[in-house]
Amino acid sequence: MRSKKLPYNTPTIGLWFHADDDIRFLADFRHLLAGPPRFTPTSRLGYSGYPIGVIGDDIEIQFLHSPNEEDARRKWTERSRRLPENDAQLYVEIRDRDGFEARHLRAFAALPFKNKVAFLKRGRFDVVACPWAVEIDCPGGFVPDGVSLWEQTKALPHFDPEAWIRPTQGCSSN
Template sequence: MFSLIKKALNIFLRRGINAQNQRNLQNHSMSVLASNCNGAFILHDLQSRFNSPFVNLYLTPQDFIRYLQQFDYYRTHPLRFAEQASNYPIGYLDDLTVHFMHYHSAQEAEEKWQSRSARIDPDNLFIIMTDRDGCTYQDLLAFDQLPFKHKVVFTHKPYPEIASAFYIQGFEDQDCVGDLFEFSGWSGKKYYDQFDYVGWFNQGPH
């Protein structure tokens, strides 16, 4: 009962937070490339269009960084699928593995990947990664060196020497951040609300 009351209160309060963020958002055409679901949850909260294929899927930090290091090559490379050996489709961009864990079929995954890849705006890119899924310190350094103006990696502890790292409080006893789209208390706020993503997006084209 206690958890149900907390969830109901958070859902109610979240509506106001989302509405305020939607009013404050000025950049409505950004392309968000995220290594996991956080980007999609943020865009859903903002009621913004998915202008990239990085929705309902994940890549390991290593593959995500390699995608970004050869951005022009991978974003136009054809996607192929192996025979489904897991509960969800797994696609391959050359040597990169894409886990489409919230898709029912390879056909659905490929259709969404192609249509959303066509929407990517290279001049309005925002890159999001987290320090989970096997992320190493060397991966954080490699991410920080990527030649993109707007990039952030959410970490479970401070890394003052890494300019793109943003410390999310609440996961200090773990070895990485948890699910940042979960509510962090009783206020309707989620863990990723510690980062001003609306102000960040508004730094791009209007």
């Protein structure tokens, strides 16, 4: 929330997970945040050009905006410590991109988070049973990432992202 001059209260700002890894991370994030990530020079998914962390057995963290492993490790550790201890205070989101399929939507639906939202390309999935799904009109096969998605959601008549993550309610995660 740089525009509000608030600290990032999630280790997942400025990075991304492939959809399979994202679901696995969310399903066991407390355990996976217990230690710093390891780093690998090569991604099992074929990505390169930025630090690639690994947590658990093989969950890859794509540190897209970190210049080096030291910076990525430091930010991950500092921001992980800011998460609230109470899971009811977490705000969790997932995006329809980076390998996201209907099975990921079903897995996300099964996660026990009170405050969750899935940003999905309009019409790509059946969301009738997903009150936490926010459909986005966008070109291409998936929703935009980062700042572009944030700007687009601010213009939606049915979802106010700033209201959803009010600092008085907790902090955002993923």
